[in-house]
Amino acid sequence: MELGLAGRRAVVTGGSKGIGLAVAEELVGEGAAVAICARNAEEVEAAAARLRGSGATVHAQAADVTDPGQVEAFLAAAAEALGGIDVLVNNAGAAHPGTFATLTDEDWQGDLDVKLFSQIRCTRAALPWLRESSAPRVVNINAVYARYPDHKFFATTVNRAACLNLSKALAIELGPEGILVNSVNIGFVVTPQWENIRRKRAPELPAEEFFRQWAAEEVPLQRFGAVDEVSGMVAFLAGDRASYITGASIDVAGGMGKYV
Numbered sequence: 643m644e645l646g647l648a649g650r651r652a653v654v655t656g657g658s659k660g661i662g663l664a665v666a667e668e669l670v671g672e673g674a675a676v677a678i679c680a681r682n683a684e685e686v687e688a689a690a691a692r693l694r695g696s697g698a699t700v701h702a703q704a705a706d707v708t709d710p711g712q713v714e715a716f717l718a719a720a721a722e723a724l725g726g727i728d729v730l731v732n733n734a735g736a737a738h739p740g741t742f743a744t745l746t747d748e749d750w751q752g753d754l755d756v757k758l759f760s761q762i763r764c765t766r767a768a769l770p771w772l773r774e775s776s777a778p779r780v781v782n783i784n785a786v787y788a789r790y791p792d793h794k795f796f797a798t799t800v801n802r803a804a805c806l807n808l809s810k811a812l813a814i815e816l817g818p819e820g821i822l823v824n825s826v827n828i829g830f831v832v833t834p835q836w837e838n839i840r841r842k843r844a845p846e847l848p849a850e851e852f853f854r855q856w857a858a859e860e861v862p863l864q865r866f867g868a869v870d871e872v873s874g875m876v877a878f879l880a881g882d883r884a885s886y887i888t889g890a891s892i893d894v895a896g897g898m899g900k901y902v
């Protein structure tokens with residue numbers, strides 16, 4: 643399938659590892675130029691070096707998506723380096739595990755900042771360039787928990803629901819301008835984030851067994867996903883074959899989430 647991404651200019655937040663790096667690799671593989679950011683400067687540079695290996699144009703910058711000034715500076719530098727922005731993938735994020743009883747106001751605010759406000763601010767900062775694009779796209783990386791409440795991930799459940807509503811409301815507001823906005827909802831995907839959780843909770847268990855146990859109850863396919871099982875969907879939504887898809891909420895989750 644020809645996605646038409648050759649020559650497109652894409653920004654991927656949190657592109658130094660995990661899902662974000664896989665998305666950047668997928669887009670570069672389709673011929674796009676990419677800009678990535680994350681807080682750890684060394685990891686951003688290492689990821690950029692890997693992406694440039696294929697000859698792609700890559701802009702890499704250390705930036706924290708919870709800092710409004712850094713967001714604006716990153717998007718402006720990305721647009722300058724790539725010559726514009728056609729695709730924004732709001733991927734950067736982190737989990738604040740905890741129940742209602744354990745989460746503090748600071749946890750709630752931190753979680754809102756990294757999930758919801760990062761998507762609001764990055765989208766706002768990218769909009770002037772998206773408006774100039776011939777095929778503007780926003781893909782928001784979200785979680786199945788947005789629609790499938792779980793009190794063990796209380797902040798994620800509540801704040802991801804807000805992200806899902808943001809995607810849909812943005813799709814409605816920006817649709818008349820031809821800017822497409824979609825949400826890709828992740829279930830469980832093996833990434834450095836989950837490797838850290840495994841090391842903390844069950845360092846004695848082999849990774850395969852840890853992930854098998856987590857998936858057993860919740861995931862009909864009985865396994866965690868791999869990052870390249872997400873990146874293909876993101877590239878599809880960023881590409882020409884998704885030209886009539888906006889406001890969609892698409893699960894890449896092995897069937898996880900008991901809802902229709």
Ligand SMILES: NC(=O)c1ccc[n+]([C@@H]2O[C@H](COP(=O)([O-])OP(=O)(O)OC[C@H]3O[C@@H](n4cnc5c(N)ncnc54)[C@H](OP(=O)(O)O)[C@@H]3O)[C@@H](O)[C@H]2O)c1
Nearest residue numbers: 656658660661680681682706707734735830831833834835
């Ligand atoms: N993996 C899953 O099962 C799963 C499930 C549901 C939703 N998600 C969502 O999918 C997205 C990617 O997750 P992942 O599993 O790939 O996570 P990951 O392996 O921890 O990677 C997260 C990426 O985001 C960056 N990042 C985190 N906080 C940032 C900040 N404040 N500013 C800029 N960059 C930041 C990280 O780099 P730095 O730390 O250097 O900043 C890294 O590049 C996240 O939004 C996550 O919530 C993942």
